[in-house]
Amino acid sequence: MARPRYQALKGTQDVLPPASARWEALLATYAATVERAGYGLVQSPMFEEIGVFQRESEGADAVRKEMYDFEDKGGQHIALRPEGTASVVRAFVQHHPLTPWKVWYATPAFRYENAQAGRFRQHHQVGLELLGTADPEADVEVVTIAAEFLHALGLRQVELQLNTMGTVDDRVRYVEVLQGWLRERVGDLDPEDQARVEVHPMRVLDSKRRATRAVTAEAPAIADHLSPESEAHFAAVVDGLSAVGIEPTMAPRLVRGFDYYTHTTFEFVPTLVDNAQATILGGGRYDGLVEELGGPPTPGIGFGSGIERLLIACDAEGVFPAPPTALDVFVVDVTGGAHARELTRELRAAGIRCDRAFDQRAMRAQMKAADRSGAPFAVIVGDQEVADGVATVRPLAEFGAEQTTVPRADLVAHVSALLTDLPSKDAP
RNA sequence: GUGGCCGUAGCUCAGCUGGUCAGAGCGCCGCGUUGUGGUCGCGGAUGUCGGGGGUUCGAAUCCCCUCGGUCACCCCA
Numbered sequence: 473m474a475r476p477r478y479q480a481l482k483g484t485q486d487v488l489p490p491a492s493a494r495w496e497a498l499l500a501t502y503a504a505t506v507e508r509a510g511y512g513l514v515q516s517p518m519f520e521e522i523g524v525f526q527r528e529s530e531g532a533d534a535v536r537k538e539m540y541d542f543e544d545k546g547g548q549h550i551a552l553r554p555e556g557t558a559s560v561v562r563a564f565v566q567h568h569p570l571t572p573w574k575v576w577y578a579t580p581a582f583r584y585e586n587a588q589a590g591r592f593r594q595h596h597q598v599g600l601e602l603l604g605t606a607d608p609e610a611d612v613e614v615v616t617i618a619a620e621f622l623h624a625l626g627l628r629q630v631e632l633q634l635n636t637m638g639t640v641d642d643r644v645r646y647v648e649v650l651q652g653w654l655r656e657r658v659g660d661l662d663p664e665d666q667a668r669v670e671v672h673p674m675r676v677l678d679s680k681r682r683a684t685r686a687v688t689a690e691a692p693a694i695a696d697h698l699s700p701e702s703e704a705h706f707a708a709v710v711d712g713l714s715a716v717g718i719e720p721t722m723a724p725r726l727v728r729g730f731d732y733y734t735h736t737t738f739e740f741v742p743t744l745v746d747n748a749q750a751t752i753l754g755g756g757r758y759d760g761l762v763e764e765l766g767g768p769p770t771p772g773i774g775f776g777s778g779i780e781r782l783l784i785a786c787d788a789e790g791v792f793p794a795p796p797t798a799l800d801v802f803v804v805d806v807t808g809g810a811h812a813r814e815l816t817r818e819l820r821a822a823g824i825r826c827d828r829a830f831d832q833r834a835m836r837a838q839m840k841a842a843d844r845s846g847a848p849f850a851v852i853v854g855d856q857e858v859a860d861g862v863a864t865v866r867p868l869a870e871f872g873a874e875q876t877t878v879p880r881a882d883l884v885a886h887v888s889a890l891l892t893d894l895p896s897k898d899a900p
Numbered sequence: 901g902u903g904g905c906c907g908u909a910g911c912u913c914a915g916c917u918g919g920u921c922a923g924a925g926c927g928c929c930g931c932g933u934u935g936u937g938g939u940c941g942c943g944g945a946u947g948u949c950g951g952g953g954g955u956u957c958g959a960a961u962c963c964c965c966u967c968g969g970u971c972a973c974c975c976c977a
Contacts, residue, residue: 482968533975537901555977581977586901588971597977664973680973729976739977751977778977806935835935843937854935868937875936 483586483593494783494792498625499578502598505621506576509613511600514575516559522551524562527764533729538583540593552582555730556599556776557758558765564603565767571604581776590749590781599755601774603762608705611736611757612712614773618753619718622740625782626791629743630752634710634720637733638694638702640760646697647673653692660687678727680748693724702735709736732758736773742785752785753777800891801826802842802868804852806835811853815863815883819851822884824891826851843868848894849887865890 480486487495503513525535541551553559556577564573578598587593600617602610615632622630637643651673658666662681669676677688698706713720720738728737737756755775762770786792801824805812812828819826827845829838835854842850852864863883867873867890878886 479968538975583976585975586973587969588973591976595977599977675975678975748972749976754977776977781977802937804936834930836931836933836937837929839935839937841937850937852936856935864936866936 481593483591485592494786495779497792498779498782499598501624502578502621503576505624506600506617509574509617511574511576511602514560514563514577514601516563516577518580519550519552520559520562522549524765525551525554525558535730538585540582540584553579554583555581556597557601557730557732557761557774560601560774561603561758561761561765561767561772564601564770564772565762565765568767571770572610573603574600576600588749589747590745590778590784592780595781596779597776598779599774599776601772603772604770606705606759606771608708608712608736610773611705611709612716614755614775615709615713615720615736615738616716616718618738618740618755618775618777621777622753622782625786627742627752627782627785627789628791629789630785631741631743632718632720633723633726633739633741634713635723635726635737636695636698636702636706636709636735637728637737637756638698639734642694642698642702643734646692646694649692649697650674650677650694654687657687674727677725688725691725695722695724705735728754728756730758732761732764734759738775740777742788744788745781745785747784750781750785751778752781798825799827799845799847800824801849801851801887802845802847803828804835804838804842804850805829806838806852806854807858808832811858815851815853818884819887822888824884824887849890851883851887 522539522541526539535554539551539554541549544550556579560575560577576599578596580594580596582594584593585591600614602614615634619632638646651669654661654669654673654676658669660683661669661676662679662683665676665679665681665684668679676684677691679685679688695703695706710720723739726737726739728739733756735757738754739751740753741751753775754777755773757771757773759771762768762772783792801819803812803815803819803826805815805828809828809830809832816826816828826847829841833841835852839850848867848869850866850868852866854864857863857877860877862877862879864875864877865883865886866875873890876886
């Protein structure tokens with residue numbers, strides 16, 4: 473068939489009802505989880521001056537070559553946010569709120585890359601940031617909340633991978649060790665990875681290529697090259713998690729995409745999803761980022777979680793079904809539509825969810841629409857009802873109730889009572 | 901940016917050694933029941949067969965280009 477003139481761009485998608493109901497439910501679950509822990513919503517602009525994301529130290533592909541950037545009419549170099557953290561940190565620096573500052577967000581994120589399973593040009597993240605404390609307890613809280621969130625969605629087959637990047641100094645020393653080790657084995661690496669030994673040695677650890685993995689399985693781990701302070705921090709995090717029953721998988725080769733991470737880094741990976749892009753939630757500590765964006769030295773930690781990937785993981789586990797369509801009543805008016813207008817207004821004002829048909833359709837068609845709407849009751853108004861000043865209430869599903877006729881004045885109360893008595897339809 | 905696979909009605913797909921090739925199921929609309937949905941029966945609408953070019957008497961079917969989708973690399977949520 474002919475493709476319409478305009479379509480959603482590559483790597484973007486429309487989320488329509490009823491599928492969008494899962495988004496609503498996910499967002500509600502997330503907000504409830506983090507607000508219970510004292511995090512407040514932060515809304516920041518979806519675009520920023522490009523420097524917010526693309527700082528001199530930043531070598532991540534997501535901001536180096538995948539940025540959606542443009543020059544605006546005033547000549548400013550603008551970029552659509554590729555991730556959530558940098559904007560929040562910029563807002564922190566700009567408004568200097570009291571610390572610890574605990575905020576959460578839900579936002580689209582943009583990266584110019586080719587789409588594949590679990591990867592889009594516009595994807596959506598929920599996340600949180602905790603700024604102003606270097607306490608390993610903060611690391612524990614953030615990871616714990618992440619785990620609670622995933623659990624609340626119904627996800628069970630999820631693995632937590634944990635690593636540490638140490639301090640900047642730790643990392644410099646480690647990279648030197650790692651680079652020297654890799655140089656001796658560069659010939660055994662996958663050709664595609666050989667050049668990276670010089671450019672970005674830690675990325676080699678993260679490679680998925682078989683030959684490279686065989687080599688790096690034996691590579692020195694950063695955990696063995698930490699300063700005593702960093703070691704103590706990491707140990708405290710591991711102990712704290714263990715104390716709340718979270719047993720992470722130590723992942724010495726876990727290298728997160730953004731260069732600003734220090735100390736704790738972590739990812740939650742669904743074990744049942746076989747996409748290459750499976751990580752549903754990732755985060756870590758970023759103790760130098762606030763300073764880099766012009767603020768006072770301030771430690772911070774947070775995570776981001778991809779909604780699209782969360783839903784893929786939920787599907788893989790067969791959990792988190794979309795809630796049923798939320799309608800209580802469908803008004804069928806075969807007198808032209810004016811009564812449907814009045815009744816829906818009345819019912820809605822009383823908090824009853826209802827819909828109606830348009831176009832003066834035949835009763836049969838309106839009843840069909842009522843059935844399809846999922847509402848448990850149809851309220852029918854025809855010439856006879858109008859003449860008698862009543863409305864007919866017809867049950868649409870199998871719960872034994874009889875079709876009844878009630879005075880118009882009693883309709884709302886009658887329907888309310890019926891809905892209250894409804895056999896629980898919330899069972900999954 | 902690179903590579904594999906794919907692109908026929910709203911959806912899922914059949915047709916593809918070129919010649920009733922424009923189809924099926926589901927869905928949608930109407931009617932049977934001029935005031936009652938879900939079952940059933942009958943009837944109906946919708947496609948420039950992704951787009952463009954080429955080969956041919958003839959192309960949804962073959963070739964080229966292009967666009968789009970999908971999966972993978974890179975990278976990340």
